[in-house]
Amino acid sequence: MALSSTDTSRIGNTLAVIRTLRDQGPVARTDLGKLNGISSATVTSISSELLQQGLISERPPETPRSNGRGRPKTLIELKPNAACVVCIKLSINEIQLVVGDFAGQVRHSELHVVPTLTMSADDLAALLEDKISTVCTQQLKGFQRLAGICLAVQGVVSSQSGTVIWSPALSFRNAPVSARLAERFHCSVLLENDANCIASVLAAQSAYADCPNLVVIMLGYGIGMSVLINGVPYLGANGSAAEFGHSKYHPDGALCACGRRGCIEAYASDYALYRAAASHLELPSGDSAHPSEQQMQALTQLALNGEPTVQRIYAEAGRALGFGIANVLALFNPDLVLITGSGVRGFDVMQTAMHSAINDALVAELMGTTRIESCAWERDMTCMGGIALALHATDTQTLLDSD
Amino acid sequence: MALSSTDTSRIGNTLAVIRTLRDQGPVARTDLGKLNGISSATVTSISSELLQQGLISERPPETPRSNGRGRPKTLIELKPNAACVVCIKLSINEIQLVVGDFAGQVRHSELHVVPTLTMSADDLAALLEDKISTVCTQQLKGFQRLAGICLAVQGVVSSQSGTVIWSPALSFRNAPVSARLAERFHCSVLLENDANCIASVLAAQSAYADCPNLVVIMLGYGIGMSVLINGVPYLGANGSAAEFGHSKYHPDGALCACGRRGCIEAYASDYALYRAAASHLELPSGDSAHPSEQQMQALTQLALNGEPTVQRIYAEAGRALGFGIANVLALFNPDLVLITGSGVRGFDVMQTAMHSAINDALVAELMGTTRIESCAWERDMTCMGGIALALHATDTQTLLDSD
Known part of the structure; x- marks a missing residue:
């Protein structure tokens, strides 16, 4: 369905509110409005909807200090367990699995040494399914749902078609990987080049x-x-x-x-x-x-x-x-x-x-x-970027679906 | 002033209507709506405003053929003389001046052999002022106003700052040229790389x-x-x-x-x-x-x-x-x-x-x-692109100003 410009603007404002809560933690409604240039009426309406969907919660105002002036503000924050996403970084003979919560925090990380260079495309798909499935059973109990998966791959990928075109970690080429995982885990699956994951983390930093x-x-x-x-x-x-x-x-x-x-x-x-x-x-x-x-x-x-x-x-x-x-x-x-x-x-x-x-x-x-x-290298930057991208993709998808 | 999303959408629709009239000549209101995916109420409202501003005119319906069915439609078209733009292409030892009318048609073209390679930045500015001024006196009498100028230059230019950074046609570098012309002729002045002018013509062709x-x-x-x-x-x-x-x-x-x-x-x-x-x-x-x-x-x-x-x-x-x-x-x-x-x-x-x-x-x-x-080369493609870009820039500016 084509969206009207009012819908588009509403979705954009909601995404901005969620992103601010993810970047900054608990924020008062008035500050959410100021930070994103949206009216307080719109913030109130967006936050009511997010409350109703169980995506945010209110944090009772802290007791004002003895010399505090004015009424303390109620803060709102993302409910970390409202959803989670999994990022898998695939590099030469190694896969790293990271679970991120709805607030964007890393909740679990595991590293596996696996012979990626000698695997077939089917071996890889089976391995990924197995590892994600195990993580789902052991680590995702407290979460309401698995909202998305991001595969961060060294090499040339086609994000649009979900195909790994060619990676130094793999001996095969042109392997469709996203569709099979999406079907198995009933969630959106992003395929990203590892450099794009890192760039998205760096671009969000105030220095740049x-x-x-x-x-x-x-x-x-x-x-x-x-x-x-x-x-x-x-x-x-x-x-x-x-x-x-x-x-x-x-x-x-x-x-x-x-x-x-x-x-x-x-x-x-x-x-x-x-x-x-x-x-x-x-x-x-x-x-x-x-x-x-x-x-x-x-x-x-x-x-x-x-x-x-x-x-x-x-x-x-x-x-x-x-x-x-x-x-x-x-x-x-x-x-x-x-x-x-x-x-x-x-x-x-x-x-x-x-x-x-x-x-x-x-x-x-x-x-x-x-x-x-x-810029100094941090090993976990790829997975942090993958989690941020997966959350953003699932936020957008959820809003479009509910529209 | 920040524009609301309604303003932005109104401006976008108006630009789409003008562009369609420029590309296709006279068009009926219903067809303008269909071609641009906008409602007939919006087309009616936009065309009333353009009529009032003297930018379009109505063309009386042609007499229906003897076997014609239904009521013939009134067509609307751009008024060619509502405004004009000048494109100047600067290349080695040559400048070409072209006048385009509001409907996007070339109305005048002249070529001058000038020693660009031995000119100073001041010589060039004086030459451009002189040539444009002569064209204004001799060629622009029928037009309501000179709405814009596009300088299409071979080489490296900064469109944002209106500076020719470096051109094979010139022996000097980093010459600001747009500001002086804008002040002299009271209109918007675009500085474009010649390749961008050509690309904009090609990109508008259905083959691409x-x-x-x-x-x-x-x-x-x-x-x-x-x-x-x-x-x-x-x-x-x-x-x-x-x-x-x-x-x-x-x-x-x-x-x-x-x-x-x-x-x-x-x-x-x-x-x-x-x-x-x-x-x-x-x-x-x-x-x-x-x-x-x-x-x-x-x-x-x-x-x-x-x-x-x-x-x-x-x-x-x-x-x-x-x-x-x-x-x-x-x-x-x-x-x-x-x-x-x-x-x-x-x-x-x-x-x-x-x-x-x-x-x-x-x-x-x-x-x-x-x-x-x-793709076969047509000498005049640069100036045609320059005229199209100048018209689009002045359309946008006019709509923003009148908002």
């Missing part, structure tokens, strides 16, 4: 509030990117936009995991750095095709300690990264490029070459006022 | 209606690009997005007009093709730094006739173009890449190498379903 056009680059085993245009992730025609890792540094360059040559990832990702170092040096034993965090930290330490070959490799990685960023600046002209991911561990030994490559590549007029910054 | 994410690449003296995201030109943080010509083919490659090395433009633009050919062959005399259309046609003919050196140069240009497009596909994942501009004259001798470079650069999963097509 003045950056509507934000590019987030994720360094790690592979290289991911998310582009927010006016705060919204840009997905492209089939959801595979922002594949920075496979944009080009050198037409006939190093071999990339994708099978082509000269991609930025073939120089600046963990596997590329380790591969280049292993061809010149004796490195500690381990899986050199999928180096662990420990292996990568040891390698980075060699560069920090001044080992000339490793320093040269990190500088070449920085140069590739810089040329790639120059293309991003020329094409997207964003407010800010933020570099994060586990690979920022090596950023200090890459950044001089990176900045110098950007300067070599672009005249000042094209660099404009874009800032380029790095 | 299914391509909300459209990339238009303009080959010519330089190489321009326009990216439409959901049909709207993407401008970036300071309006200099989509600088495809200065994205990179090769880190230490050929020298570009921008002063850096390895840009796509340094291989595939007119000046780059001519420069490469002139270093190997005796070419007809002429300005080899700014080759004319005639010089470029002669060069292209050499390639078409099988001259091996020129063929090799066009193939290398195609390869650079292909690698650049591969980056655009990886980063934007558009529905369609459309290649046009005067440089499409050489597309037949570039396209094999271009497609092969795209295949070398990108795996099938990242190419997705994006189509890559060329």
Whole structure:
């Protein structure tokens, strides 16, 4: 059914109220109005409806202090157990399951080492069903319902069709995953690129509030990117936009995991750095095709300690990264490029070459006022973003359904 | 003043009605409603207001044919003389001035050969004022008012601040041009990249209606690009997005007009093709730094006739173009890449190498379903786009002011 502009505006205001309660915890009605620029009559009407739906509760006013003036305000807050969502982060040989409550707080987290690289698409689907089902039985008892699931996947995904097009964690391609889970668990299932999850967390931070056009680059085993245009992730025609890792540094360059040559990832990702170092040096034993965090930290330490070959490799990685960023600046002209991911561990030994490559590549007029910054990496940011996105999607769906 | 959602919807409906009348000529009220999905009551109310403002007129019903059934409908149409706009296209050593009427038709066009490359910013501003002023005196007598001006400029412009950041037609940089003209002629002044003007014309064509994410690449003296995201030109943080010509083919490659090395433009633009050919062959005399259309046609003919050196140069240009497009596909994942501009004259001798470079650069999963097509070049498309954009901007401004 087509919505009238009044319906659309009502849904927008309700989403704004829920988002404020999720970000700020208990808030008085008058403050909800002020924060979102909506009238107190509208806030009252929205909160009555949310109370009736069991999504919020009132918190009795605190006893005023002895010198307190005026009537204390009743605060309203989201009922954490009104619903929950599950975020599953899929990366190489590892899946992380996190349960978030309706208030957006993480209530449970578990990590499983599983051989993702040797699984078939059916194995993966069965594994995901099994893990979610177990979590439902053991962890979701107090919740009224499982409202949504977010799959956060490293690699190229089509969010629209719910298909994993291609992931470094998987040996198969073009696997539809969302539909089967949605049918099994009777809830909405989001499929998201891991970089988009992280970008949505960062974009909500006040430090980046003045950056509507934000590019987030994720360094790690592979290289991911998310582009927010006016705060919204840009997905492209089939959801595979922002594949920075496979944009080009050198037409006939190093071999990339994708099978082509000269991609930025073939120089600046963990596997590329380790591969280049292993061809010149004796490195500690381990899986050199999928180096662990420990292996990568040891390698980075060699560069920090001044080992000339490793320093040269990190500088070449920085140069590739810089040329790639120059293309991003020329094409997207964003407010800010933020570099994060586990690979920022090596950023200090890459950044001089990176900045110098950007300067070599672009005249000042094209660099404009874009800032380029790095940002410390938190392992759980992907799942936090996945939970926020799943909650937002289910809020919207619930409001549209009830309209 | 903040607009209510009712105001916004009213303005949107009015703009839709005006746009339909501009695209289709005289239309009956009932058809205006059907074409735009608005109620007949709203169409009646909007058309009364436009009649009162003198922007539309009624056309008496035509005499029904002898076998005609039903009452003939009164058509409404835009009054062509209600307002006019001027579009000025600035390119190397040439300015074109076009007057468009309120119905969007070109009413006057003139071309001036002027030494843009040796002008100062003040010279240019004085020249533009003089030419517009002369046009106002000689050509705009029948019009009620000059509603807007659009400057369509080759190069990097900041539409937001009305500044030409850098153009191959000019030897100076960072010149504010809009404010002075707006003050002198008391109307809104748009500053647009020429590629955005062309993209807006193409995007309105029914052949591309299914391509909300459209990339238009303009080959010519330089190489321009326009990216439409959901049909709207993407401008970036300071309006200099989509600088495809200065994205990179090769880190230490050929020298570009921008002063850096390895840009796509340094291989595939007119000046780059001519420069490469002139270093190997005796070419007809002429300005080899700014080759004319005639010089470029002669060069292209050499390639078409099988001259091996020129063929090799066009193939290398195609390869650079292909690698650049591969980056655009990886980063934007558009529905369609459309290649046009005067440089499409050489597309037949570039396209094999271009497609092969795209295949070398990108795996099938990242190419997705994006189509890559060329489109015959019409010299006047820039000005037609400029007129359409100027009319749309002044329509919007008028409605906001009268609200």
